[in-house]
Amino acid sequence: MRKHIYLIGICGTAMASLAGMLKQQDHEVTGSDAAAYPPMSDLLRELGISVHEPYAERNLDRRPDLVIIGNAISRGNVELERVLDERIPFCSMASILHDEFLQGRESLVVAGTHGKTTTTSMLAWIYQIASVHDASLAPSFLIGGVAENFGTSFMVRPTKPFILEGDEYDTAFFDKGPKFLHYFPDAAILTHVEFDHADIYTDLEAVKTAFKRFVNLVPRRGRVVAFDGSENVTECVSKAFCKVERYGFQEGSHWRMTDLRHDGPLTQWTLWRGGERFAELSLPMAGEHNALNATAAAALASGQGVPVEAIVEALRTFHSVKRRLEVKAVAEGVTIIDDFAHHPTAIRETLRALRESHPGQRLIAVLEPRSNTLRRNVFEDALIESLALADRVVLAGVFKSENIPAAERLDPERVVHGLTERGIPATVYQDADAITAALAPEVRNGDIVAILSNGGFGGIYEKLPRAITEKAIASRMAERFA
Structure with missing residues (x-):
């Protein structure tokens, strides 16, 4: 039966994708958010889904049949309060996903502190390539970002495989458990386990408990593909009732990588399975x-019966995910790159990757401390170590710093001090406009500017290249008429 379904917090990556899935089932879908920004605002617009900004009680005057409450929505939100007062039926994103989309399917879930979105996108693309020769492998998927090979973050098909990004963040204001506990995987990937989400997890032990519970959902007939380079991952899979296959660089791992080599943006390696050569893989x-x-995506797909030829071809033609090392602009020879990295480990790996792909070029890191963890001082020292991989660092002020107690709040000046002690020029500017004004005259041809944020960052992705171009034009005009 067709329903009017309303999503509060619709511009979150998973919520926007769910909105598209529900519309694909012919429901009327609307929603609201405090602020919409790409890529999800673009996706919703393309889908013809109406978004109300900002939150307001009047947005619910046309009473919906069902309201889905995003996990960023807390008591006090005016729309949530009206839903509760009027007893409008509501649920979480994770619960409707399980009830409406996962029943009777093969649930393949990618979980971990880092790498979930990219790995889920790779796995979905592997299945898509495999479906050319076996239509039963055509995947449904839900990804926390826009997969460039598909041009979307979701797909719903009548076939069995459903590939999901399993988020360890909490589910809703009324369900504080991780979303991935709703997905009941038939097989799973566990990439990394580190402390994150300091607003909901008290410490690393609490994070590990969540992942142990996730692993415990996999049935005996299932399988977990787990990274071999983390003691935390080892602990989390140690009591699995299903088969566990480790992947990485260690001897003895079921899926072992050797001869890893980089050539600009191209990465190549040999992958071994159970001590036998599995494939020569390349990734752009x-x-x-x-x-x-x-490697994790290849391992899971192979174990589920996907041919090696499809795996090799899919990785060779993989086009990444929006906001993961995405080139936003090239202005006057300056390359502006957008990356979602918002944890010291992710920041470190992003900067390392840029070093590998752009050797000899000056690397400038521009960071917005925006995530609930990065806004806190729990990672100050680790953040300094990660950012020290850049040649120049610019920090914005802490996003909505007033919401973090002063004693817990990240101190950008301390980060800057730690970097300058290591010989890395670093500066704090309050917002995107101040950063743009300071950086546009400073950058030069050949520079790589990595903008690191999990939000809109005040439109800096458009403002900075525009300012660089305008400065260059003004300089050329001044020279011409001098």
Whole structure:
């Protein structure tokens, strides 16, 4: 039966994708958010889904049949309060996903602190390539970003495989458990386990407990493909009831990588399975972390019956995910790159990948401390170490710093001090406009500017290249008429 379904917090990556899935089932879908920004705002616009900004009680005057509450929505939100007052039926994103889309399918879930989105996209593309010769492998998927090979973050098909990004963040204000506990995987990937989401997890032990519970959902007939380079991952899979296959660089791992080599943006390696050569793989992406992500996807797909030829071809033609090392602009020879990295480990791997793909070029890191973890001081020292891989660092002020107690808040000046002690020029500017004004005259032909944020960052992705171009034009005009 067709329903009017309303999503509060619709511009979140998973929520926007769910909105598209529901519309694909012929429901009327609308929603609201505090602020919309690409790529999800673009996706919703293309889908013809109406988005109300900002939150307001009147947005619910035309009472929906069902409201889906995003996990970023807390008590006090005016729309949530009206839903509760009027007892409008509501649920979480994860629960409707399980009830409406996963029943009777093969649930393949990618989980871990880092690499989930890219690995999920790779796995979906592997299945898509395989479906050319076996239509039953055509995947449904839900990804926390726009997969460039598909041009979308979701797909719903009548076939069995459903590939999901398993998020360890909480589900909703009324369900504080991780979303991935709703997905009941038939097989799973576990990439990394590190402390993150300091707003909901008290410490690393709490994070590990969540992942142990995730692993415990995999049935005996299932399989977990787990990274071999993390003691935390080893602990989390140690009591699995299903088969566990490790992947990475260690001798003895079921899926072992050797002869890893980089050639600009191209990465190549040999993959071994159970001590026998499985394939020579190539990936048009820089970074050891991306080769590891690809190996995990290859391992899971192979174990589910996907032919090796499809795996090799899919990785060779993989086009990444929006906001993962995405080139946003090239202005006057300056390359502006957008990356979603918002954890010290992810920042380190992103900068390492850029070093590998752009050797000899000056690397400038521009960071917005925006995530709930990065806005806190728990990672200050680790952040300094990660950012020290850049030649120049620019920090924005802490996003909505007033919401973080002063004693817990990240101190950007301390980060700058730590970097300058290591000989890395570093500066703090309050916002995107101040950063743009300071950086546009400073950059030069050949520079790589990596903008690191999990949000819109005040439109800096458009403002900076425009300012660089305008400065260059003004300089040429001044020279011409001097």
